Amino acid sequence: MPVVDEVVAKGVRERRLDIARDERRIPGVLWTPAEDAQPRPVVMLGHGASGSKRQDYVLALARGLVRHHGLSALAIDGPVHGDRRVDGSTDGERAFLDFAQVWSAQEDLIDTMVADWRAALDVAQSFDEVAPGPCGFWGLSMGTIFGLPLVAAEDRVAVAVLGLMGIAGPTKARFAADAPEVRCPVLFLVQWDDEIFARSRALDLFGALGSADKRLHAHPGRHAEVPAEEFEASARFLEKHLQY
Amino acid sequence: MPVVDEVVAKGVRERRLDIARDERRIPGVLWTPAEDAQPRPVVMLGHGASGSKRQDYVLALARGLVRHHGLSALAIDGPVHGDRRVDGSTDGERAFLDFAQVWSAQEDLIDTMVADWRAALDVAQSFDEVAPGPCGFWGLSMGTIFGLPLVAAEDRVAVAVLGLMGIAGPTKARFAADAPEVRCPVLFLVQWDDEIFARSRALDLFGALGSADKRLHAHPGRHAEVPAEEFEASARFLEKHLQY
Numbered sequence: 001m002p003v004v005d006e007v008v009a010k011g012v013r014e015r016r017l018d019i020a021r022d023e024r025r026i027p028g029v030l031w032t033p034a035e036d037a038q039p040r041p042v043v044m045l046g047h048g049a050s051g052s053k054r055q056d057y058v059l060a061l062a063r064g065l066v067r068h069h070g071l072s073a074l075a076i077d078g079p080v081h082g083d084r085r086v087d088g089s090t091d092g093e094r095a096f097l098d099f100a101q102v103w104s105a106q107e108d109l110i111d112t113m114v115a116d117w118r119a120a121l122d123v124a125q126s127f128d129e130v131a132p133g134p135c136g137f138w139g140l141s142m143g144t145i146f147g148l149p150l151v152a153a154e155d156r157v158a159v160a161v162l163g164l165m166g167i168a169g170p171t172k173a174r175f176a177a178d179a180p181e182v183r184c185p186v187l188f189l190v191q192w193d194d195e196i197f198a199r200s201r202a203l204d205l206f207g208a209l210g211s212a213d214k215r216l217h218a219h220p221g222r223h224a225e226v227p228a229e230e231f232e233a234s235a236r237f238l239e240k241h242l243q244y
Numbered sequence: 245m246p247v248v249d250e251v252v253a254k255g256v257r258e259r260r261l262d263i264a265r266d267e268r269r270i271p272g273v274l275w276t277p278a279e280d281a282q283p284r285p286v287v288m289l290g291h292g293a294s295g296s297k298r299q300d301y302v303l304a305l306a307r308g309l310v311r312h313h314g315l316s317a318l319a320i321d322g323p324v325h326g327d328r329r330v331d332g333s334t335d336g337e338r339a340f341l342d343f344a345q346v347w348s349a350q351e352d353l354i355d356t357m358v359a360d361w362r363a364a365l366d367v368a369q370s371f372d373e374v375a376p377g378p379c380g381f382w383g384l385s386m387g388t389i390f391g392l393p394l395v396a397a398e399d400r401v402a403v404a405v406l407g408l409m410g411i412a413g414p415t416k417a418r419f420a421a422d423a424p425e426v427r428c429p430v431l432f433l434v435q436w437d438d439e440i441f442a443r444s445r446a447l448d449l450f451g452a453l454g455s456a457d458k459r460l461h462a463h464p465g466r467h468a469e470v471p472a473e474e475f476e477a478s479a480r481f482l483e484k485h486l487q488y
Contacts, residue, residue, distance in 0.1 A: 192451065192460075203447075206462075207436065215473070216436075216462040218450075229459070 410445025
């Protein structure tokens with residue numbers, strides 16, 4: 001089993017996983033209820049550039065999904081982030097810059113991360129507490145850079161929260177091609193004054209999503225200023241579409 | 245007293261009001277709980293062109309606010325609509341065309357309707373079941389054409405749901421001037437494929453609102469296809485800001 005560590009706190013069991021895929025080791029975290037053994041749908045949580053699989057908002061969202069929304073949660077580190085870093089650095093700015101570099105230079109970056117997510121999902125769904133079949137995805141910014149192609153490719157994803165991204169950047173052609181393939185219900189978040197991804201490109205991406213059931217929520221503020229209201233809306237939205 | 249009729253159904257008291265302002269008679273409806281005499285904040289509900297103060301979605305929203313959200317509700321007919329029509333016509337298309345006409349031709353149209361709303365609010369707040377002070381406004385399309393200037397002018401309005409409108413039409417200069425004067429929390433609704441008011445003009449209007457606390461929710465579909473999800477979100481949003 002890929003469990004390398006396990007803690008229980010306030011009703012939530014948190015397992016540190018090392019997931020093997022070919023020669024790769026994918027560092028992940030799985031959150032399930034400590035007391036409830038009934039299988040629950042899992043939500044994949046994709047962190048943003050400079051963060052990690054256990055950064056504050058990922059951890060808070062994961063625990064909230066387990067405690068209040070009847071779900072389980074899974075996160076993995078993105079490339080050049082968290083426990084994937086060979087230099088062991090925890091400097092967010094450095095990870096951000098390294099990501100910008102590999103996003104431009106590494107041609108298989110997205111396909112590799114999509115495969116990592118699918119391997120992690122397989123492992124998560126092998127636990128008794130995690131339901132097979134329909135699952136959710138939540139990821140903003142870099143979380144959407146990898147999450148949008150994942151959601152387009154993976155039939156198990158039944159609901160997604162995406163955003164803080166546009167048809168922009170080195171892989172914009174990939175986003176433009178994959179967006180129409182997204183068919184599940186989507187909540188798409190936009191920050192009105194986003195200084196990293198232009199609002200107009202984000203609106204283009206929302207417009208291109210293939211889902212008939214989609215909604216855009218926008219707030220004033222910069223890229224990283226998503227209000228608590230939308231984390232709460234995210235959790236309700238995921239629950240609504242996974243608890244049936 | 246201005247009450248001309250009264251019915252009680254499923255816990256909601258509905259009073260038909262004739263509100264006098266100078267020589268004018270303003271036809272309105274007030275919804276309060278049948279059993280609860282505690283004063284509750286009121287939400288003004290502005291209907292859209294072709295509708296009336298008691299059209300289906302206004303009635304459903306009013307009853308829902310009373311039954312489930314601890315509020316009361318008030319609606320009045322817009323100009324050339326409902327019981328304001330001298331010809332007694334209930335033809336929505338005719339009212340729509342007549343409105344397009346007066347919107348272009350009648351210079352004091354907006355100021356007159358703002359004054360009507362304020363007179364109606366005064367009367368509503370004179371009832372024991374309606375709390376004085378902070379109140380809400382909800383109105384889309386024509387409801388926003390009159391509601392935006394009302395919210396900008398009336399200090400009692402502490403929260404507003406607006407939308408399906410842009411900086412557009414005969415009074416677009418008025419909207420551009422009033423939008424920065426709106427300071428209360430706002431939920432602004434946009435239909436992505438709005439065939440009446442262009443999306444880009446609606447985004448401009450949202451951007452121009454002076455409120456620091458504002459959010460835009462957009463859905464695919466045409467002007468009149470606002471999903472039930474946003475009526476529910478409206479009610480929760482109004483309750484959150486009026487129940488404290």
